Amino acid sequence: MKNLTKIATVIIASTALLVGCGNSNSNSSSSSSSASSKTVSGKITIVGSTALQPLVEKAAENFQADNSKVNITVQGGGSGTGLSQVQSGAVTIGNSDIFAEKQSGIKAEDLVDHQVAVVGMTPVVNKDAGVKNVTMSQLRDIFTGKVTNWNQVGGKDEKIVLINRPSGSGTRATFESAVMNGQTAAKSQEQDSNGTVQKMIAQTPGSISYLAFSYVKSDVQALSIDGVAPTDANVTTNKWKIWSYEHMYTKGKPDTAAKSFLDYMKSSKVQKGLVKDLGYISISNMKVQKDSDGKVTDK
Amino acid sequence: MDDPIKNKIQSTSKETRQDILGRFLTYLCIAFIMIVVLSIFVFVASKGIATFTVNKANFWEFLTGKNWNPTATDASGKPMLGALPMITGSFGVTILAVIFATPFAIGTALYMTEVASKRGEKILQSVVELLVGIPSVVYGFIGLSVVVPLVRNHFGGSGYGILSGSIVLFVMVLPTVTSMTVDSLRAVPRYYKEASLALGATKWQTIYKVLLRSATSGILTAIIFGMARAFGEALAVQMVIGNAALMPKGLLSSASTLTSVLTMGIGNTVMGTVGNNALWSLALILLLMSLIFNIVVRLIGRKGRLD
Amino acid sequence: MGTKLQNNIAIAVIRILAALVVLILVFLLGKILISGIPHISWHFLTAASQSFESGGGIGVQLFNSIYLLALTLIISFPISLGAGIFLSEYAPKNFLTAIVRMAIEVLSSLPSVVVGLFGFLLFVVQMKMGFSILSGAIALTFFNLPLLTRNIEESLRAIPDLQREAGMSLGLSKWKTVTKVILPEALPGIITGVVLGAGRVFGEAAALIYTAGQSATNIDFGDWNPFNSASPLNLFRPAETLAVHIWKINSEGVMPDAAAVSAGSSAVLIIAVLIFNLLARVLGNSLYHKLTATK
Numbered sequence: 001m002k003n004l005t006k007i008a009t010v011i012i013a014s015t016a017l018l019v020g021c022g023n024s025n026s027n028s029s030s031s032s033s034s035a036s037s038k039t040v041s042g043k044i045t046i047v048g049s050t051a052l053q054p055l056v057e058k059a060a061e062n063f064q065a066d067n068s069k070v071n072i073t074v075q076g077g078g079s080g081t082g083l084s085q086v087q088s089g090a091v092t093i094g095n096s097d098i099f100a101e102k103q104s105g106i107k108a109e110d111l112v113d114h115q116v117a118v119v120g121m122t123p124v125v126n127k128d129a130g131v132k133n134v135t136m137s138q139l140r141d142i143f144t145g146k147v148t149n150w151n152q153v154g155g156k157d158e159k160i161v162l163i164n165r166p167s168g169s170g171t172r173a174t175f176e177s178a179v180m181n182g183q184t185a186a187k188s189q190e191q192d193s194n195g196t197v198q199k200m201i202a203q204t205p206g207s208i209s210y211l212a213f214s215y216v217k218s219d220v221q222a223l224s225i226d227g228v229a230p231t232d233a234n235v236t237t238n239k240w241k242i243w244s245y246e247h248m249y250t251k252g253k254p255d256t257a258a259k260s261f262l263d264y265m266k267s268s269k270v271q272k273g274l275v276k277d278l279g280y281i282s283i284s285n286m287k288v289q290k291d292s293d294g295k296v297t298d299k
Numbered sequence: 300m301d302d303p304i305k306n307k308i309q310s311t312s313k314e315t316r317q318d319i320l321g322r323f324l325t326y327l328c329i330a331f332i333m334i335v336v337l338s339i340f341v342f343v344a345s346k347g348i349a350t351f352t353v354n355k356a357n358f359w360e361f362l363t364g365k366n367w368n369p370t371a372t373d374a375s376g377k378p379m380l381g382a383l384p385m386i387t388g389s390f391g392v393t394i395l396a397v398i399f400a401t402p403f404a405i406g407t408a409l410y411m412t413e414v415a416s417k418r419g420e421k422i423l424q425s426v427v428e429l430l431v432g433i434p435s436v437v438y439g440f441i442g443l444s445v446v447v448p449l450v451r452n453h454f455g456g457s458g459y460g461i462l463s464g465s466i467v468l469f470v471m472v473l474p475t476v477t478s479m480t481v482d483s484l485r486a487v488p489r490y491y492k493e494a495s496l497a498l499g500a501t502k503w504q505t506i507y508k509v510l511l512r513s514a515t516s517g518i519l520t521a522i523i524f525g526m527a528r529a530f531g532e533a534l535a536v537q538m539v540i541g542n543a544a545l546m547p548k549g550l551l552s553s554a555s556t557l558t559s560v561l562t563m564g565i566g567n568t569v570m571g572t573v574g575n576n577a578l579w580s581l582a583l584i585l586l587l588m589s590l591i592f593n594i595v596v597r598l599i600g601r602k603g604r605l606d
Numbered sequence: 607m608g609t610k611l612q613n614n615i616a617i618a619v620i621r622i623l624a625a626l627v628v629l630i631l632v633f634l635l636g637k638i639l640i641s642g643i644p645h646i647s648w649h650f651l652t653a654a655s656q657s658f659e660s661g662g663g664i665g666v667q668l669f670n671s672i673y674l675l676a677l678t679l680i681i682s683f684p685i686s687l688g689a690g691i692f693l694s695e696y697a698p699k700n701f702l703t704a705i706v707r708m709a710i711e712v713l714s715s716l717p718s719v720v721v722g723l724f725g726f727l728l729f730v731v732q733m734k735m736g737f738s739i740l741s742g743a744i745a746l747t748f749f750n751l752p753l754l755t756r757n758i759e760e761s762l763r764a765i766p767d768l769q770r771e772a773g774m775s776l777g778l779s780k781w782k783t784v785t786k787v788i789l790p791e792a793l794p795g796i797i798t799g800v801v802l803g804a805g806r807v808f809g810e811a812a813a814l815i816y817t818a819g820q821s822a823t824n825i826d827f828g829d830w831n832p833f834n835s836a837s838p839l840n841l842f843r844p845a846e847t848l849a850v851h852i853w854k855i856n857s858e859g860v861m862p863d864a865a866a867v868s869a870g871s872s873a874v875l876i877i878a879v880l881i882f883n884l885l886a887r888v889l890g891n892s893l894y895h896k897l898t899a900t901k
Contacts (some may be wrong), residue, residue: 005758018537050566054658057821073844074818075737076854077726080575088570090731105572161457166542167368168574170565181878189541189553191460192563193857196538198442204457214860278658278860294828314779321781322696328688329706332751333890339716339748342724359620406623414620423624424798426631432637432805432879433634434849436811436856437872441637470630475753477627478802482760490764490847501613517760520711524756527715534812534853557715562812565719582720589715593708 004238020183041069042257046211049170049189049192050093051212052246055117055278056265062274063264065113070257079103079170086111088247093257094249097170099292105142110251116265117246117280121174122230123223128205131155133224139179142208145186150206162188163200163209176245177294200216210242214279232281238288245290247279312514337548338490340586347583356380361580366545367560369568369577378573382581385544389588391461391547392536393529396468397522400476403524405471405511405518407483408480413506432476439535444466447539456551464556467535472525478523483517486508523596527589557581629675635876639795642873645866651874655851660863661726664871669827669838670845671740671878674818675807677841679800689751690758694708694782714752718812721748724866726816739845746810750803761792790897801883808879811853819844820854848875 032085046056053076060072077085079096083106086094097119100108123129123139129150134142141147143161151157164185165172169192176185191197201207202219213230216222222230225240234240253263265271271282289299350356356378364381407427409570411420446466451458487510495505511518533556541553561581568575615648642653653663697703725745729735765788773783789796815818821844846854852871855864 047373053561053820054858055505058658073737073819074821075844076566076858077816079803080568081566084486084571085731088731103569104574105569166563166567168564170567174394176424187543187545190555191456191538191542192566195855195857195859196443199440199856203448204459289771314777314782318779318781320786321691321779325692325696328685329692331685331711332689332755333706333709335748335751336713339713339721339724342728343720370694403623404877406620407627407776410620414617415624423628425880426628428801428805428883429635429799429876429879430631431802432808432883433860434809434852434872434875435640436849436853437638437809438877440856441867442647442756445637462800473627473630474802479756479760482757485795486760486764493872501609503613503616504609506616517723520756523711524714525710531715531717557717562715562719565723584719585715585717585720586712589712590708593711597704597708 020182039069040067040257040260042071042255043089044070044072044073044093044258045262046095046248047077048089048093048094049079049093049096049246050076051119051170052117052248053272055246055280058278059265059270060261062270063261067260069239070261072261080113080168083111083213083249085154086251089251092250092254092266093207093262095243096247096249098173100233100249101292102173111249112251112253112267114248114250114254114262115245115283116248116262116273117271118235118243118283118286119246119280120230120232120235120240120243121210122213122216122224122240122242123208124201124216124220125202125208125218125223126203126205127221129155129158129160129221131223133227135226136179137273139225140181142185143180143185144183145188148202158206161204162208163185163204163207164188165191165197165210166189166190170244171210171212175242178242212279231250232285235281236285237286243281245260245283245291280286305594319515343579343582346576346579348580350380350580354378354573354576356577356580362386362584363503365546369564369574374462380573380576380577380580382584383558385555385557385560385581386543386584386588387460388461388464388540388547389530389556389558389585391550391554392464392540392556393467393526395461395465395550396472396529397476397526399465399469400473400525401522404476404480404521407477408484409506409510411481412484413502421434426478427474435532435535438467439538442539450551454551457541457553458541459553460549460551461540461547461554462550464536464540464554467539468529468532471532471535472528475528476521476525479521480514480518483514483521485515486517513593519596523593526592528587530585531558533562537562557585561585564581629784629819630865638869638872638876642871642876645870646873650870655867656861658860660861662861662863663866664848664851664867664874667846667848667851667871668878670818670872671808671847671849673838673843674742674814675804675849675882677739678750678807679804681743682747682754683800683804684777685747686751686754686758686791687747689755690762691784691789692754693759694762695780695788696795709723710752710755710859712794713748716748716754718749718810721745722813724748724761730742730817737817737819737821737844739818740844742845742847744812745813745817746807749806749810749813751805754799758796761795761799762788763792764795789893791899793890793894797886801886804882804886805879808847808875808882809849809851811847814847814850815853818850820850822844836877846877857874 012230025222031206057074060074064072079098082094082096083100083103083258085091100106100111111172134153138153147153148160150160197209198211198215201209202267228234228239230240235243250258270283275282287299288296309532335341351358361382363382363383365383366381389395411423446463447458450463488561491513492505536556537559542555542558542559543553544555547554561578564578607797650663652665654666677681715751729741729744730737769787770783773787827838830835830839831837848871852868855868
């Protein structure tokens with residue numbers, strides 16, 4: 001009998017907790033949104049791109065230190081999740097590596113784009129391949145599968161192992177719009193995250209893939225394209241073509257709390273500090289801008 | 300008038316009421332589990348079926364098509380949804396992993412229950428428990444840094460493929476299958492064994508002719524659970540199998556499994572689009588496949604029973 | 607071949623197989639611990655994590671893992687206990703029971719990411735529980751239920767019917783026999799199940815990414831009121847666990863010491879599992895001795 005009552009208490013207690021806390025939670029969020037505008041307060045939930053997560057997370061931590069009434073939760077889940085959840089209104093801000101216009105199933109006109117950083121990407125190869133520079137058309141031929149051995153592009157006699165990113169990922173979209181010129185990549189291995197790709201390239205002879213600048217470490221070889229090196233400076237002038245924005249989308253205009261956080265993201269404190277520290281390129285340094293179709297114009 | 304003894308006998312006793320209440324509680328628990336299973340099933344099915352009802356894909360082509368590219372459409376404007384490469388991949392790694400794991404699991408279980416001293420049994424028990432506790436991510440990275448180079452150097456190819464995937468899975472399903480096999484061996488009534496030994500059978504004869512036979516259905520369930528674990532595992536396999544949505548040409552060419560494609564793609568697609576629905580269809584296939592496996596193994600188990 | 611020789615060969619093979627399994631574990635453990643232990647320090651175990659600088663710790667993640675495990679067990683254990691008792695003691699041998707069993711086995715084969723997304727859409731979005739430790743615990747319950755239920759059922763079944771008959775003949779109700787005689791006797795087996803389930807909870811990442819979340823908010827270890835948002839016990843705060851942390855730093859971590867943090871975290875995780883196993887066993891044994899007549 002004792003066991004029985006114990007079980008029953010646990011079940012009842014847990015349901016009571018569940019119900020009780022659920023209520024208190026919704027109350028607090030509704031009361032906080034109507035708070036006065038002087039001290040910013042509110043609850044901001046941010047979901048999306050895993051690549052952008054460390055930056056936003058750190059910025060949120062700093063922001064909350066100054067604005068203790070604001071409660072910010074930053075989660076990953078992928079760009080697609082971010083965009084679909086912000087569109088459905090389940091979260092305040094959706095992080096994305098990709099323009100909402102380019103994501104199928106998203107009504108981009110409902111969303112407001114806040115570009116908070118620029119990320120440069122570079123093709124990387126295993127050090128064994130013996131290649132440091134390729135031309136744009138060689139790179140394209142490697143990814144379409146026309147070139148299958150490193151000796152065809154001036155490297156040693158070794159089979160090329162192609163490691164692509166999954167279709168639909170922001171990194172792949174950026175790479176394809178800058179490099180592939182409308183051609184389809186050969187079917188090959190795919191891997192989702194920068195960290196894993198970096199490890200795979202480092203230890204697989206003959207492999208090639210592409211990475212965000214901040215993940216290029218000494219154990220992989222970054223490639224120059226047509227003699228242009230993958231550097232931040234070359235990205236700001238668009239001499240290096242493979243780059244994209246990191247977006248934070250809100251549904252319609254952001255509310256006070258979200259707006260002040262987004263302003264904070266774009267402030268020079270974050271742009272000159274965190275953005276640089278995390279290997280991104282500051283928006284304010286860019287001398288060109290790119291639209292959702294990939295067209296680049298001077299700023 | 301009222302007969303107290305008659306009353307006492309005819310009325311429900313405290314014990315009976317207790318029993319009814321207890322029974323009711325267990326029914327409640329089982330009902331809860333059924334509701335959970337059912338709701339997940341309905342959830343996955345409703346999302347997975349949308350590919351065929353909303354996006355008008357052909358179910359048969361989905362099962363047998365070899366071209367997987369949900370974001371692109373073919374000449375007739377239908378999305379290219381051929382899941383056969385992933386289905387093959389999932390089958391391949393699962394079956395291989397279980398083939399590798401079963402002898403080890405049964406051997407270890409027999410060692411624990413029949414051969415080892417009390418201490419050896421305890422050591423192996425903790426070995427098994429520790430193996431479960433290693434997170435799949437860690438298995439994945441060890442696979443990436445140990446198994447992949449090993450396969451590349453000894454068997455050729457890039458190292459990424461079904462073989463590497465099943466080696467990693469082999470270690471991952473081992474504890475599940477082992478501990479469940481131990482359970483079912485322990486559940487064999489002791490007098491079976493005693494009777495066999497008393498007849499002059501050797502230890503091995505007892506194990507082979509009595510223990511393993513009467514534990515058959517339990518061992519088969521253990522294998523199903525192992526397969527289920529292998530089917531559902533994503534993070535570790537994804538790192539070593541290569542994730543190429545191509546028909547696997549052999550054990551060494553890169554392939555993909557239902558879960559690896561599902562895990563990689565789900566964050567990059569938007570709910571309600573073809574790409575996302577197609578991934579849910581993969582999850583549905585996964586569920587159906589484990590259901591079929593379950594039924595098949597159960598049928599085999601029925602045949603082998605000793606009753 | 608003589609039966610004696612056959613016997614010896616077979617036993618030798620069994621020994622070799624068991625030894626190989628031990629070798630595999632020793633290799634894995636060695637690899638994880640040797641690369642991880644040098645990074646473990648008091649600072650590492652208690653400090654907050656860093657997102658891009660080196661020198662981050664895993665204090666919050668470690669606590670989250672343990673708390674999440676406790677919550678998951680609190681939710682899943684009573685349910686699987688009831689279900690296990692039902693299946694071993696009450697279930698009639700019919701078609702319906704077969705379906706129940708099959709459903710439980712199918713539940714165990716669900717890929718974690720599907721359970722994660724199910725939890726995300728249902729608990730996080732629909733029920734407005736947010737990315738929270740409670741959502742995570744419920745999602746993990748789904749994993750734990752099949753394993754635990756099946757384990758409890760098996761452990762109960764392994765108790766000889768003699769015990770049941772003895773209980774009945776003493777005039778105990780079936781329920782009382784089960785809870786007072788059979789259950790205590792089956793305790794060691796049940797503990798094994800709990801330990802195995804716990805290992806899985808400790809190691810799970812994919813399901814938690816979408817439910818408990820992958821950010822570790824700063825928590826205040828001086829505040830133990832579960833209704834304060836900074837309290838470690840708050841059920842509605844996002845909680846990144848150790849396994850999720852390992853996954854995160856490996857996939858997108860940019861801190862210079864990512865590899866070291868990952869190795870250290872893996873080692874800590876293994877040690878935590880080990881300690882939990884030992885504790886559960888010691889606790890289980892003393893409970894077993896208290897509840898049964900064994901010495």
